[in-house]
Amino acid sequence: MRAEVLGPVFRQEDCIQNQMLIQGPRLLEMDSFDSAIIPLESEVRLREKYVTFLGGVRVGRLLEDLDVFAVWLCYKHLENPRQKEDMPSPYSIVTALVDRIDFNHGVMLRPDRDIRLSGHVSWAGRSSMEAIIKVEQFNEGEWHQVTRAVFVMVARDPLNQGSALVNPLVPETPEEKRIFQAGEINKLHRRVIQQESLFRVPPNESEKSLVHEVFMSMANPEQLSFASKKVPENSVWMEDHKLKNLIICHPEHRNRFKKVFGGFLMRQAYELGWACAFTYRSVVCVIIPSTMFLE
Helix, strand or coil, X not given: CCHHHHCCCCCHHHXXXXXXXXXXXXXXXXXXXXXXXXXXXXXXXHHHHHXXXXXXXXXXXXXXXXXXXXXXXXXXXXXXXCCCCCCCCCCEEEEEEECCXXXXXXXXXXXXXXXXXXXXXXXXXXXXXXXXXXXXXXXXXXXXXXXXXXXXXXXXXXXXXXXXXXXXXXXXXHHHHHHHHHHHHHXXXXXXXXHCCCCCCCCCHHHHHHHHHHHHHHECCCCCCCCXXXXXXXXXXXXXXXXXXXXXXXXXXXXXXXXXXXXXXXXXXXXXXXXXXXXXXXXXXXXXXXXXXXX
């Protein structure tokens, strides 16, 4: 994207030092809170995109919607004094991380009931933002929470020259301060995980013992050979249940900056993982582990 296309919103020298464009803090819930309804009950044609062959709701499709909604919340948080109301934001918001998603025990999504997404930006750093999204479904006259998701998004400048500064976030009430503090703790936790990655440090003693224990459970003590191995009880070889997929990305899968849409990739990854697990035994999704996008 060329800087002059953005007109009065950005100049090229501003894109390099965009700290001059972000002014003033934003309130935690007041400025970015929003909600949206997925009208599955009234829109029959829309329902067909969400229903599974087993009669449930496609969680992968819901992940795609959550990613779009998280981007929208971050755009609501950003305030650029040079941006006119009728102009789209020049910032590019990309998904960096989706935290572990736990579905409430005993709560199953129905494809014939409306789903509500609601959330807000809960923490903001220099260029990254954390958005909390609550998923609810309308049943028996009231909304019931199904799950809660935490997205970490990063703002990029319009010339793709690096990260872009975002508005700071100011918590006011005790509850908002608790939410903001939780975001700070999450950031520190992610930093610790990165520092303890196997790409940076060797396995510790407990990890070495665990690997040896797994190895011995498959080894044949009568034959001192790596080639001779047995399947542990109630187990199957991982390689026998490995699935691969080739994804051809069409223009409909891109965002407005002509990049592959992150939510689309999450849907493809989840549905492939679900299919792989389903070949092993019938499964119901209760947990989605953390998902990280690499630069």
